Amino acid sequence: MPLSTQEEEVAEALEKITASLENLQLSQEEMQANLEVIEVIEEELQQQSEHLAVESQFYYELFQFAPDAYLLTNPQGVILKANRAAATLFNVLHSFLIGKPLALFVPETERSVFRSKLNQLSLVDSVQEWETVMCPRGGQPFDASLMVAPIRNTSGPLVSLQLSIRDVTKYKQVNLQPQSVTARQLLPLAAAIETPHSLDGLRVLFVDDEADAREFITVVLEQHGISVTAVASVAEALSVLERSRPDVIISDIRMPDEDGYALIQKVRAIEAEKGWHIPTAALTAYLAEDRAKALKAGFQSHLHKLAEPTELVAMVAQLAGRR
Incomplete structure (x- = not known):
């Protein structure tokens, strides 16, 4: 017996509902699979984060406990970071160094030459080796050997300076x-x-x-x-x-x-x-x-x-x- 128009509409609606339920089930399965992928990614990111934290701590300790004085300054020579050896070399607290111009530890008679050399770094890319006189707070001047590495961003401008400083007074006295x-x-x-x-x-x-x-x-x-x-x-x-x-x-x-x-x-x-x-x-x-x-x-x-x-x-x- 042929279906009435109303029955046909109901049957068609049921088919659509069934198709929608199947699509919904498929979407749920895809969502579940995506959630599992996200969980794996989150776990990998967590592991990488922990690894980077360990690496960061390692290099921080390497920087802080290095026997030579190491500094990071801006292009004008204002100290941004310093290790413990730098604080010892200049006879100040570590916190005192941050934000201070490195020229503060250069005798006044040498500062103009020192600043001139800093300005010249905008024109070079290689590591520069200097010798100058430096003076710790409340101490005697000493002969210093500086290794200065200019750091640039991807577009080229100078953004910071990496410096290592060594007291070479005894070496020069002997040799x-x-x-x-x-x-x-x-x-x-x-x-x-x-x-x-x-x-x-x-x-x-x-x-x-x-x-x-x-x-x-x-x-x-x-x-x-x-x-x-x-x-x-x-x-x-x-x-x-x-x-x-x-x-x-x-x-x-x-x-x-x-x-x-x-x-x-x-x-x-x-x-x-x-x-x-x-x-x-x-x-x-x-x-x-x-x-x-x-x-x-x-x-x-x-x-x-x-x-x-x-x-x-x-x-x-x-x-x-x-x-």
Whole structure:
């Protein structure tokens, strides 16, 4: 018996309701699956958060308990973060350092130069090495070695500075004494060279922007009869090479304007033009300097400034082919 119009409408409505219930059931199942995925993601995020917390604590303690003074400043040198060693170095409470300009711990006679160097960091990207005089609160001034790393954002502007500061007063007292004292101390170095006069007349060109380093290296080498021409820049070194050919070139790596890598490139160009071959050595006070990088750049040897004077003399002798 055919269905009436009303019965057909009811049947059609029931079909729609059944379809809706099925869709609702499917949606619930999908929602449940999504909830399970969210729970897994939340668990992973929780684990990552705990891991990051542990890592953050590790690096915080590494920063705080490092033996050297470490600071984070804004581009103007105002201290944003400091570790305990920095507070000890400057003889103040840790909380006192935050918000203070680092120039506060530089003697007034040195502040204009210090600020000028800070301003120059907006033009460079590499780590800069400085030497300056710093003064702790209520204490005596000391010679400080600074490693300054400029930090930029993705668009380029300078946003902060990372600094490590080390008191090098004792090192300089031991290794950079006046020439008359140093000469007496260097007399035993003759034993490092098999023939006492084997280096007489050897000519060395030494390039370093630090006057104390130039004086010290000159004294060390001249005690063995080596003639030393010490200059403060790459430009001065090239001027010397226009007039004469040294037997060995020793150069600091990190210098303002043009560094040791720029020098070695220009020396190799001069050699190609004049048919020369001048043995070269890189000398640096930067503990993290990559020896492999210096050798790859063209230097035949690499030595740290903290090395014993005997090592320096032996290196020059080896480069010059003398014993």
